[in-house]
Amino acid sequence: MRICKRLLSVLTAFSFVGTGAVLSPSEAFAENNISCNIYDTTISLESKEASGSILQDTADENTVEASSMTEVPFNVFDIYNAHQKYVKLHSGDKSLMYKKTEGIDVSYAQGKIDWQAVKDSGIDFAIIRAGYGNADKYPYQKDTWFQYNIEEAKKVGMDVGIYWYSYAYSPEEAREEAESCYNIIKDYDIHYPVYFDIEEEGQKKLPVAEISAIIDSFCSTIESKGYYAGIYSFSSLLSSKVYQQVLDKYAIWVAHWNVKAPGYKGDYGMWQHSDAGTVNGINTVVDLDHCYVNYPYLISPDTYEPDGTETDETENLRPLSIDRGVASGIDVSVWQGKVDWEAVKNSGINYAMIRAGYGDLASQTDKYFEANIEGAEKAGIDCGAYWYSYASSPEDAVLEAKACLEVIGGHKFAYPIYYCIEDQCFSTMTNQEITDIINAFCSTLEKEGYYVGIKSYANFLNTRVDESVFSKYDVWVAHYGVSKPEFRKNYNMWQYTNDGKVEGLSGSFNLDYAYLNFPEIMAKNHLNGF
Known part of the structure; x- marks a missing residue:
């Protein structure tokens, strides 16, 4: 599994850093040689344990009597184990970077949601629409259920991310959309990326350079505000309309429904695999998502508490690779x-x-x-x-x-x-x-x-x-x-x-x-x- 530039930055710093400088190599297809028998160039079927105990609170340690310390030798192993846990949490240990979680993404279209029922049904996270377009210029473009959704979801202990539906047709419009998004979300703690949702028919017709500049403008602006930025779109747009150097910079959330694996061949942290899911607590159909990157850890390593389900990049959490040919x-x-x-x-x-x-x-x-x-x-x-x-x-x-x-x-x-x-x-x-x-x-x-x-x-x-x-x-x-x-x-x-x-x-x-x-x-x- 290729580690993207954003994740490499975590591995190479003692404390969490949000940038990096390693670009992944492009995939290449080998040319097929044409043999004498033109039908004969074919594809054949290929027959941690948790860290040790934590140090006691400082206040408790200060109350230990000198006599008791003489009777009970200081436990250096507890200190060592506590130190190892600290290093694991703060040095970007790869074993915490990946985690399979299940989520939904919601907007006003789902109406009033019973978030406790959603959480009890096994949903780990929610990506919530904050709004669309330039909401600073047109305030009604804030999602009407955003405040309820984010506050109620967080109240029941659910991790949340954000998406902003774009109507931008220039980098400047995308920057303005990012400012609008920031003004709406700035008072909330967010443990998943802030995604730029680009999928309008008119946007798809723009040149690759223009689409890439629009995406980069929104994402770099929202990053400058201290957020982890991402891109959301369908497999086909991500595969054909965005420069690789832009894709390498941000978290990727790919939409491809009703297939065994998304058609997008690059790295992705999240996959929207259905637009017609059903979840307890929601009276309408809802988008369903698989997440493979442990964003709560990457975004807030200082406060993240492992639960034992984390893993490293050597485990294939994503669906089996499909050979999509040429x-x-x-x-x-x-x-x-x-x-x-x-x-x-x-x-x-x-x-x-x-x-x-x-x-x-x-x-x-x-x-x-x-x-x-x-x-x-x-x-x-x-x-x-x-x-x-x-x-x-x-x-x-x-x-x-x-x-x-x-x-x-x-x-x-x-x-x-x-x-x-x-x-x-x-x-x-x-x-x-x-x-x-x-x-x-x-x-x-x-x-x-x-x-x-x-x-x-x-x-x-x-x-x-x-x-x-x-x-x-x-x-x-x-x-x-x-x-x-x-x-x-x-x-x-x-x-x-x-x-x-x-x-x-x-x-x-x-x-x-x-x-x-x-x-x-x-x-x-x-x-x-x-």
């Missing part, structure tokens, strides 16, 4: 209706797998195929395609291949053409029959210069398809709710969810990761219309 994708068909491809692009999606059609007639083209191709390409998203099969024999599969060729002809595809074998009609066939159908379709397209593959669920691919297929054609495996698909052979694309969310779009989507630089492969090998 590109993030979406696959769509008529079932998604009209897609806003600009919103898809802005969400961080790199490529789209588009259903071309189904069955053995070209007239069975997907109703939205041409519109999806045109919209995706106009938005700058690379495309691949898939054909949904109902074939009952190799001869039928050849007819499906010819229908597919007629539909996709005239288009260039930077990603493969996949044969989708997942209909219930295949459940009554033998493995050999299924394999023959796959070979018939894929070989027909391959002869026409297409990079082809097979798409299905992990269990089906493991049990119903002959292994010879996987060495001849690419594999796109579907397996949801896992950190890695349980497919025993090789794959170059993974459909990891059928319930994904895309910023700017409503509904659920199939989302994918690609593990090869497919556009480069197509261009170099003159495949798929290139």
Whole structure:
């Protein structure tokens, strides 16, 4: 686990210091080499004890009689143990820096909260909205439930942090927002960061340099007031719209809902994993958060009392690492209706797998195929395609291949053409029959210069398809709710969810990761219309 600059500062000072000077190295992806068999460059499945007793109060020590001191030798071990506890608390001992805690973030939208019920339900902390925009200029922009929330939460012994919802479009506006935030929170003790919430649609369209300057302006201003500053936004914005040197300076709170792990690849201390949680004491849905950094210790080491649940950076508190490959994708068909491809692009999606059609007639083209191709390409998203099969024999599969060729002809595809074998009609066939159908379709397209593959669920691919297929054609495996698909052979694309969310779009989507630089492969090998 990489330790960010803010945390390194704690390790390198005898007393807590809020700054540091170590920048984490950027992650790099190695290029995939293209072998003679273009399908063969694939991803394979990888088969303290508490410190001693504390010194007695000075007043108690002063009352000890000289005679009793003569009778009972002074306990030097108590002094040593007490000193060790002091050193542990004040030298930035790594064993206290990380801690798994559960939290919520709230605003006026949750109404009146029973904070004792919230705490009793197992919630450790709350991040409370203080307000939005420039509340000094417009006082009504202070969150109407802020004072109640922070006072009642602290009254029941809950640690709190702050977030400020931004409408800033310049560094100066962000600085003014920070001043507004400070004026509202200045009378309260806060043991979690003060987060700058940047997620407005208009802000996302600003250049990277401008967004980074806006974030830095708010955070540096709030830090100058003595607070631990942080950034909150969605995975896609943090991944693509903020300079790394800015991300390295502040605490990161990433939002990515309904996934096994957030799509953000950098360091993060907190993850908002749901926007539809339920908690005792709150009558509405509420955002739920996992926290991995022990912010109460980092922010107030002099008063922090360990409870034995702390750990160091060697323990992996965060969710299992997911290999997100080299590109993030979406696959769509008529079932998604009209897609806003600009919103898809802005969400961080790199490529789209588009259903071309189904069955053995070209007239069975997907109703939205041409519109999806045109919209995706106009938005700058690379495309691949898939054909949904109902074939009952190799001869039928050849007819499906010819229908597919007629539909996709005239288009260039930077990603493969996949044969989708997942209909219930295949459940009554033998493995050999299924394999023959796959070979018939894929070989027909391959002869026409297409990079082809097979798409299905992990269990089906493991049990119903002959292994010879996987060495001849690419594999796109579907397996949801896992950190890695349980497919025993090789794959170059993974459909990891059928319930994904895309910023700017409503509904659920199939989302994918690609593990090869497919556009480069197509261009170099003159495949798929290139």
